[in-house]
Every structure is written in C-alpha cells, then in structure tokens.
Amino acid sequence: MPASRKVYMISGGVTKFAKAHPDMDFRLMVKRAFDYAMNDVPKLKASDIESTRISYFSDHFARQLKAASMVQDYLGMNPKDSRRIEWGGATGGQAIQAGWETVASGRNEVCLVAGFETMSHVETWKGNEFIALASDTNFDYPVGGFYTGYYALMVQRHIYEYLRKTKFADIKDEKRAQRAATEEAKRIMAMVSVKNHVNALNNPYSQYPENLSMKGALGGEMVAYPLNRPMICTMSDGAAVAIMASEEVAFKYTDHPVLIKGVGCGTDTMRLADRPHEKVPIFSWETDEYYSKLKYPGVHSFRAGRTAALEAYKNAGIRDPKEELDFVELHDAYASSEIQTYEDIGLCRYGEGYDFVDQGHPFLEGVDYGLELRHRGTLPVNPSGGLIACGHPVGATGIMQGVFALWQLQGTVGKHFGNERLQIRDANRGLIHSHAGTGSSVTVTIMERA
Secondary structure (H helix, E strand, C coil): CCCCCCEEEEEEEECCCECCCCCCCHHHHHHHHHHHHHHHCCCCCHHHCCEEEEECCCHHHHCCCCHHHHHHHHCCCCCCEEEEECECECHHHHHHHHHHHHHHCCCCCEEEEEEEEEHHHCCHHHHHHHHHCCCCCCCCHHHCCCHHHHHHHHHHHHHHHHHHCCCCCCCCCHHHHHHHHHHHHHHHHHHHHHHHHHHHCCCCCCCCCCCCCHHHHHCCCEEECCEEHHHECCECEEEEEEEEEEHHHHHHHCCCCEEEEEEEEEECCCCHHHCCEECCCCCCCCCHHHHCCCCEECCCCCHHHHHHHHHHHHHHCCCCHHHHCCEEECCCCEHHHHHHHHHHCCCCCCCCHHHHHHCCCCCCCCCCCCCCCCCCCCCCECCCCHHHHHCECHHHHHHHHHHHHHHHHHCCHHHHHCCCCCCCCCCCEEEEEEEECCCCEEEEEEEEEC
16 A cells, blocks of 8 residues: 555444434434534544545435535535545445545545435335446346346355355256255355344344344245345445544544554456456465366456455455454345355455355354354454344445444444444454445455554
8 A cells, every 4th residue: 555644433423224214314314423423522523524525325215416415514514525425335335445545645634434325215126226227227237137136146156166066066967966055055144144133133223133043044035046035135224424534633532543454445347247257366375276277256256355355455464364353344235245255355265155154253252143153253244233134225334334343443332332242352453345236346444443
C-alpha cells in the first residue's frame, strides 16, 4: 500500500435491521444511527466532521434520486463535501474504503460514512427484480436472472468440483454421484444457517434471530435447489454509520480507536459466462501444483474475492489469515457463498470449505448450536449472525460489518449488545468482506485494535 496516513474507525452506530420500519424514512434511520455513534464519542462535535460518504444501492427502493443529498441535509452536514457510493451488494464495504481513502489521502481529518436501504417499499417479487438489475440486463436478466437462481447454479458447480470429484468419486453413475454430493453440501450449508441464526439470538440489531435446528434448516421451503429459505438472506430496512479519523485526531476523541490496517478490492465480469479459465492467484502458503487441474474461476469461485484478499493481506502484512485473524464478518447472502468465500479469502484451500464447516472452525466457543463440533472457535465467522440472520439493507450492510468489527476489537460488544455472549476474547484483528452481484466486485478490509 502506498505511503499514507494511518486511518482509524472511532465510532459507529446501527439501527435494528427489520423487514420494515414504517415509523422512519431513510433520513431518520440514518440520523438514529448517527446519533448513537456521536453519543459514543462525546468529545466529537458535528462541526469536526469535514466530509461524508453516503451509500445506498438502489434509487428504485428509495423512490428518490439523490437521496444521499437528502441525508446530507438531514444530518446538518451541508455545505460540506459529500459523495454517493453505489456498488451493488458491496456498496457498504466500498463506502468504508471510500471513507478510508478520504482520510488517508490527507484531504480530511474526520469523515462520516453512512449507509441505508429501504427495501420494504416494494413487494418482494419487485424487490428481487430491482436486485436482478445488478446483473447484465443485456443477457442474464432477460433469461430469468433472479439472484437465488444464479447462486444455486454456482454452488452446484462448486459441489461438482469439490465434492463430486473427491468424496463421491467412487460413484460411477454421474447423476447419482451429483445427487449424493449435493445432499452432503446441503447438510453442511444447513450448519452454516444454524450457526448464523443462533449467533443472532444474542444480537439485538438482527432481523432473524432463531434457535434454528438442523431439522429446521434442512426442512425449509426450497427456493432454488439446493438453496432453501433458511440459507438465504432477505430484503431489509436499516441504516449504519461509521466515523473515520486520522491518527492526528483519533485519540483526541476516543481512547480505543480501531486501525484500518489494510484494504483490498477485486472485480470480475458481470456475465458468468464471460469468466475465463486461468491460473489461480495463490496465497503464500499455497502451491501452483495444488490447483494445476482447476478451471478457475469458472462459476464455482469468486476471483474478485481472492484478488481483494490478496491486496488486503499484503497491505496489512498478513501471511496466514488462519493464524493472524481473530474473526471474520463476511457477506453471506447465501450459506453457499459463505463457504465459497472461506476458500476465496484463504481461511482454507479451494476444495476444503465444506470440511472447514463440518469440523466446526467458524463456530463460536461457548454458544450451544446443538451440534457436535470438533474444532469450534478456531476462526469465528459471522459472530453477528451475518446477512442470513441480521438482514441485508444493502447500502448499510458493509458498514454494519465494520461497526460490529469495531465493537469486537474495542471489547465493547457487551455494552452495545446488552450481553457478552458474542464477544470474542482478546480479539486483536478482524476482517470484513463485502460482495456484489455474482462476484463482480468485492472489498476486503482488515481492522486491528490500536
């Protein structure tokens, strides 16, 4: 990373994510989150904030062009510099990095990052249509491109590459082998769903906390095979804000700022069919030989996620994330994509994501999931409950991840959640990950306790 000033997140706020907030419009939601963040840093005055980066995904949901300007006005930030950020599902994550860049460049000392979405304004089918507009409207969209269908297609290929060809290679009948591999994948995706819903029981900001059992996770209504309802995030209303500050002023406002240690970004083609078969970009602990026969990225893996992770790890000086990270908050729009992302960001090698779950590595210690887990707590993933259980008001989601990571690293989860069950003991470094489209753009940000 080129020489730049150190940037810290000093405070954050989140509204409860919900199916609808009929008592609040988008401006008031952001104001509630903003007020919460400001109350946590009483020495900071609104006049100290020099600029804003305001994120929301869709003008269609807001039924308002330039909604960011209305937020800017409502927060009393006029006539200061502001930018609207939009990048599909990665909108919030990109806003975090836009705020970081604003301060790192020396342009500002303090920048407010704010995001929201009001997805309840339309029926679910219409909302899915709006979201599908983030696919290629010249090709994918006209042939019925709703996102759950895309992710079902991608995970079927992932299952074929990493379960059918390995654990079920001895079954010679191709269809029977793929069915058997898919049933195994469904069981493990159900474990992810159980993990995230049960974690969310202790998160008062979450939309769908539930003491979900494996029976319930496997028996949910099928949406797009093999993905069922408990394995999929939902549309939400909500807002989140984070406040960034330079090293020169951060410690003036708080004794516990959190350093933005490294940032990374990756992109890929909008059309799945355009993705090439090339050499796998490898981490330092991998070898070219291991992936010599893998057609990459195809539709089974997210090259943008790996590219973002490679850059973020380089910038943060991380050589082995399994050993150097204490938790991860990643974009689990689908239980399948959570598993795929483990591999993309190097929590395990490509092909090992299902075993990573089955062995218990991403589960929290001290939480009863009703599962036998041999290696629980090695590297907790989505201790907040993730998108599946917290909800996904797109423009706010990546910022929400940043705020929850901030509280983990400050050791203040108990203060903000009202209980300490999700607090990771002695957390020193965490990763947040935002993902857009079918993997067309991804951000990874590393945060570290100061």
